Amino acid sequence: MTPEPNILIVDDEAAIRDMIGIALDTAGFRSSTASTALDAHVNIIDQRPDLVLLDWMLPGGSGIELARRLKRDELTANIPIIMLTAKTSEDNKVQGLDVGVDDYVTKPFSPRELVARIKAVLRRSTGNLKDKPIRVFDLEMDPASHRVMVEDRAVEMGPTEYRLLNFFMTHPEKVYSRDHIQDQVWGANVYLEERTVDVHIGRLRKALSSASKTGINYSALIQTVRGAGYRFSTRHD
Amino acid sequence: MTPEPNILIVDDEAAIRDMIGIALDTAGFRSSTASTALDAHVNIIDQRPDLVLLDWMLPGGSGIELARRLKRDELTANIPIIMLTAKTSEDNKVQGLDVGVDDYVTKPFSPRELVARIKAVLRRSTGNLKDKPIRVFDLEMDPASHRVMVEDRAVEMGPTEYRLLNFFMTHPEKVYSRDHIQDQVWGANVYLEERTVDVHIGRLRKALSSASKTGINYSALIQTVRGAGYRFSTRHD
DNA sequence: ATGCAATATTACATTTTGATGACAAATGTT
DNA sequence: AACATTTGTCATCAAAATGTAATATTGCAT
Numbered sequence: 001m002t003p004e005p006n007i008l009i010v011d012d013e014a015a016i017r018d019m020i021g022i023a024l025d026t027a028g029f030r031s032s033t034a035s036t037a038l039d040a041h042v043n044i045i046d047q048r049p050d051l052v053l054l055d056w057m058l059p060g061g062s063g064i065e066l067a068r069r070l071k072r073d074e075l076t077a078n079i080p081i082i083m084l085t086a087k088t089s090e091d092n093k094v095q096g097l098d099v100g101v102d103d104y105v106t107k108p109f110s111p112r113e114l115v116a117r118i119k120a121v122l123r124r125s126t127g128n129l130k131d132k133p134i135r136v137f138d139l140e141m142d143p144a145s146h147r148v149m150v151e152d153r154a155v156e157m158g159p160t161e162y163r164l165l166n167f168f169m170t171h172p173e174k175v176y177s178r179d180h181i182q183d184q185v186w187g188a189n190v191y192l193e194e195r196t197v198d199v200h201i202g203r204l205r206k207a208l209s210s211a212s213k214t215g216i217n218y219s220a221l222i223q224t225v226r227g228a229g230y231r232f233s234t235r236h237d
Numbered sequence: 238m239t240p241e242p243n244i245l246i247v248d249d250e251a252a253i254r255d256m257i258g259i260a261l262d263t264a265g266f267r268s269s270t271a272s273t274a275l276d277a278h279v280n281i282i283d284q285r286p287d288l289v290l291l292d293w294m295l296p297g298g299s300g301i302e303l304a305r306r307l308k309r310d311e312l313t314a315n316i317p318i319i320m321l322t323a324k325t326s327e328d329n330k331v332q333g334l335d336v337g338v339d340d341y342v343t344k345p346f347s348p349r350e351l352v353a354r355i356k357a358v359l360r361r362s363t364g365n366l367k368d369k370p371i372r373v374f375d376l377e378m379d380p381a382s383h384r385v386m387v388e389d390r391a392v393e394m395g396p397t398e399y400r401l402l403n404f405f406m407t408h409p410e411k412v413y414s415r416d417h418i419q420d421q422v423w424g425a426n427v428y429l430e431e432r433t434v435d436v437h438i439g440r441l442r443k444a445l446s447s448a449s450k451t452g453i454n455y456s457a458l459i460q461t462v463r464g465a466g467y468r469f470s471t472r473h474d
Numbered sequence: 475a476t477g478c479a480a481t482a483t484t485a486c487a488t489t490t491t492g493a494t495g496a497c498a499a500a501t502g503t504t
Numbered sequence: 505a506a507c508a509t510t511t512g513t514c515a516t517c518a519a520a521a522t523g524t525a526a527t528a529t530t531g532c533a534t
């Protein structure tokens with residue numbers, strides 16, 4: 001749900017942490033770091049990252065321990081873990097490290113490979129959340145098929161209008177300022193003219209109002225609240 | 238799917254890996270190898286072999302661990318596993334059956350026996366699910382004969398387009414991002430240009446649209462969802 | 475009604491995105 | 505080996521989407 005997934009990098013070498021951090025940054029992820037298993041554990045409990053990159057060669061072999069602990073604990077068990085392993089020393093210690101991590105990347109690795117694997121794992125783990133269709137009268141939004149239907153006929157709209165409507169339908173009956181809408185629909189770190197929201201509201205309304213055959217105007221669901229923002233509501237103003 | 242099934246051999250002894258590899262080769266299988274549970278797991282995630290030959294006695298007892306995990310994870314649960322066990326101990330079999338392993342072969346074994354068992358397991362596992370034809374209007378996909386028919390005439394397409402169509406027809410009415418499609422059709426962690434998916438979509442559409450005599454354009458079933466991916470759907474956009 | 479501020483609408487330049495043909499490398503076939 | 509097929513990438517074109525500024529309209533207090 002969060003625009004940018006947050007990834008925790010756990011490695012005792014600062015150089016590697018930095019390198020990975022940069023790679024993730026350019027790939028559009030947020031990241032935080034930890035250099036010890038203890039730090040990592042605290043961070044995971046506090047921040048609940050979307051994924052953990054875990055060096056298994058942490059001093060004291062605690063990387064593997066941490067992985068095991070995380071997977072055992074109900075609270076953290078479904079946070080995906082990707083292990084960073086050194087290819088060289090796999091003989092003796094590697095055994096029994098089969099603790100339920102989601103993927104492995106062997107050092108040295110290319111940033112591209114790392115990012116690709118992170119995306120794959122995230123896709124696997126978050127893709128399972130089944131989005132249920134939301135329906136208001138004869139206006140239906142189905143996230144699975146990525147479709148908006150009015151009276152069972154598809155409604156054409158651009159991606160931004162889709163996200164906008166999705167936000168409204170999942171947050172009905174409340175006013176939101178233009179700022180807030182920007183945060184939710186465009187992402188927190190994007191700056192736009194305030195009026196841009198108006199334009200997209202307009203586009204969404206147009207799409208909705210030209211969709212009904214029965215004369216119901218679904219664009220009326222998106223209400224302007226003068227001086228405050230907009231509201232999606234089934235009740236009249 | 239693939240003409241020759243791909244089989245992963247997991248054993249820590251190189252001699253055994255080679256021996257089995259040769260046996261499978263002459264029997265017409267493709268094979269790859271791994272010497273540790275870790276390697277094996279990576280390989281399975283990436284390559285999705287059609288079957289795994291797994292040595293029970295991997296150092297550290299991680300063979301059985303790996304099997305358990307593979308069967309627990311939804312993504313890998315239906316990849317058949319044949320365990321290679323050194324002893325004819327009843328304990329092992331009982332424990333392994335628990336895990337959901339598909340068959341056992343006890344060392345020493347003859348190549349002929351091994352191949353026979355592999356074929357049996359493959360027959361069982363592929364015969365169950367995949368063989369039922371899927372039909373949408375006059376577009377029919379028959380996995381058994383590995384053929385696509387439109388109005389009872391065969392449609393020509395490359396293997397990739399076949400897999401692509403197969404994925405779509407088994408996952409209708411949902412959007413999939415290009416990344417997701419790559420995972421499903423090419424295998425996870427294969428790095429391709431995003432646009433490559435577009436090209437194959439194009440090829441598939443072309444194959445489908447030039448197939449109908451009755452004027453129905455089956456390529457319309459594959460819908461572009463701007464900013465999101467593609468969707469196979471019988472409903473209009 | 476009037477003026478003003480807030481919102482709606484329009485038009486447009488720019489950027490993104492997707493479709494498609496061409497091509498070369500890889501692969502399979504004869 | 506010669507040939508055909510399949511594959512992935514790229515360049516190019518067309519279409520769609522986007523953000524902004526200019527202009528029009530609306531709602532509201534007076």
